């Protein structure tokens with residue numbers, strides 16, 4: 001069955017693309033569009049053409065799955081140019097999301113009619129590339145260079161209303177899209193084509209200073225990314241060159257992006273995020289439980305943030321605290337968060353009230369008896385967790401899902417203190433919980449399939465990326481963070497300054513260095529953890545200097561002093577000579593001769609430690625895919641997406657090289673912490689990658 005069909009109604013040809021799930025511009029679609037346009041160009045019975053799509057959306061772009069193989073003709077730029085060249089008016093009928101190559105097809109049409117609910121966008125930059133079928137030349141001509149840059153660099157989905165204000169859409173309708181497009185085509189038949197490519201840009205306002213200003217304005221958010229600068233150069237070409245030369249320049253810059261390893265890494269992340277919801281033993285026939293009301297235990301920072309996720313999607317929340325002042329404080333923080341969004345114009349004051357109406361505060365566990373899901377977000381000790389779950393076991397209704405927001409603790413042990421362990425799992429949100437996209441869904445040994453399936457779906461419903469992890473200390477993210485942090489702290493005691501360690505990892509692409517991160521989290525958190533696990537269970541050389549800081553009152557940013565100094569309430573870390581002096585004293589105490597440590601060594605040790613722990617987690621089955629680990633690190637720990645996450649990064653280095661490096665570190669720093677993960681050894685010796693592992697275990 002062809003993915004492109006044609007029907008002629010009263011002299012109007014309707015070309016329909018039908019290529020589920022998102023009408024991507026696969027080879028057959030490009031062929032079909034080229035074939036039909038060619039036929040219609042000379043079809044005397046036809047005065048105008050409508051391009052529409054079946055299914056849930058207009059064309060959502062080129063077929064990303066085809067990127068790995070050599071492009072087959074007809075190539076999209078040619079298909080698009082042929083559409084624009086048509087002598088008969090071509091009208092695009094847009095519903096859902098017209099994205100990437102899909103918007104480029106629509107821009108090559110002479111007119112565009114859309115549903116009010118439709119969105120348009122050029123998100124290619126999120127795939128490490130740029131709009132390569134005329135989008136960077138036609139969008140600036142019709143919407144102006146400033147709007148075009150906004151759309152191309154942000155990759156955001158632009159509403160129909162805004163797109164119309166940009167001049168991209170000619171008409172917006174609430175429904176009956178096809179009829180409206182046909183009527184529009186009939187009316188346009190008399191006017192002939194209006195080619196976007198022929199529209200002029202008033203270049204006077206968009207000179208070098210405009211582009212310099214724009215580059216400055218995005219420097220921070222695009223740090224380390226390759227494609228954004230190429231996108232800007234394309235729009236500069238649109239302003240300064242005639243269409244044909246601009247399209248040629250776009251093609252050159254597109255090829256450069258496609259050849260850059262960042263494109264492969266970001267495309268890996270695209271599919272990795274879509275794989276996370278594929279869980280062995282769970283499919284569409286697995287029952288789900290209805291979640292109509294959610295209970296939250298604890299109205300602290302985490303509890304409040306978690307609750308907002310549900311209120312934001314219309315699920316009412318009952319939030320429990322032990323005392324009224326704590327409850328008032330918690331709900332007050334939630335209201336402040338919403339009011340901050342309102343102040344930025346993201347919410348109206350009515351919407352703020354509507355959202356706050358979703359919240360019911362209580363001091364009594366009994367008020368949770370009608371909740372379908374109850375999430376505990378109380379202090380991180382097993383004793384308190386068990387007490388809370390004992391209460392939940394008493395009050396929660398039959399079939400309610402009981403979840404812990406623990407970051408580290410044993411969910412099996414928590415589940416065991418209820419008479420319904422099959423209804424218990426971990427839902428580990430990341431702070432700030434109403435902002436961070438990542439959700440670790442911790443599958444306990446007895447968690448029932450319908451409980452897991454319900455929470456995997458729920459993650460998507462509350463706009464999170466839900467990654468399933470097995471029970472182990474710190475699950476996926478925090479477990480890997482520990483060896484990463486160890487190597488960073490060891491580098492300090494061996495000779496690197498804290499700011500050098502941070503600078504090395506910041507340059508690598510981390511949003512901040514581990515020392516700054518520790519100060520933000522609070523050095524006392526790690527200190528108490530270490531007190532709990534005992535000196536024999538961690539590398540004392542790495543952390544004794546930090547413990548001295550805590551014992552001297554330097555608990556981190558919250559007290560204005562930690563590894564760094566924070567003067568007058570500022571959040572800017574400043575190296576502190578007192579700290580450096582303490583570190584050097586601790587090196588002597590530990591019998592360490594300090595040495596110069598290069599940034600490369602710092603990055604290598606931290607990354608190899610991260611990767612090796614990831615391979616252990618994968619080998620133990622505590623994560624289903626290496627790509628799941630990449631999703632955790634990119635969405636929960638700020639790992640640079642343009643490196644594809646730690647496991648994809650390892651593949652880019654070659655697992656044999658990674659394995660050899662870890663063995664080398666074992667010889668140099670001792671085998672205690674540098675034992676290659678068995679899975680890493682196995683894959684390296686077999687000449688395989690983590691991607692091979694995922695493919696072979698896709699089940």
Ligand code: T1G
Pocket residue numbers: 021022024060061062063064065076097099100101102104123124127129130131132133135271274275
């Ligand atoms: N190509 C191939 N498969 C795609 C696809 C695409 N462009 N978009 C989605 N899919 C698959 C996806 O993997 C999933 O498959 C299913 O469709 C549903 O997607 C020259 C070169 C459209 C907003 O970047 O943003 O055009 O997992 O789960 O949440 O300039 O998909 O079910 O097997 O995401 O409702 C530019 C990418 C391409 C848009 C729908 N376009 N897609 O979101 O569903 S580059 C994009 C999306 C380009 C030209 C260049 C979203 C969506 P499976 P989903 P959703």
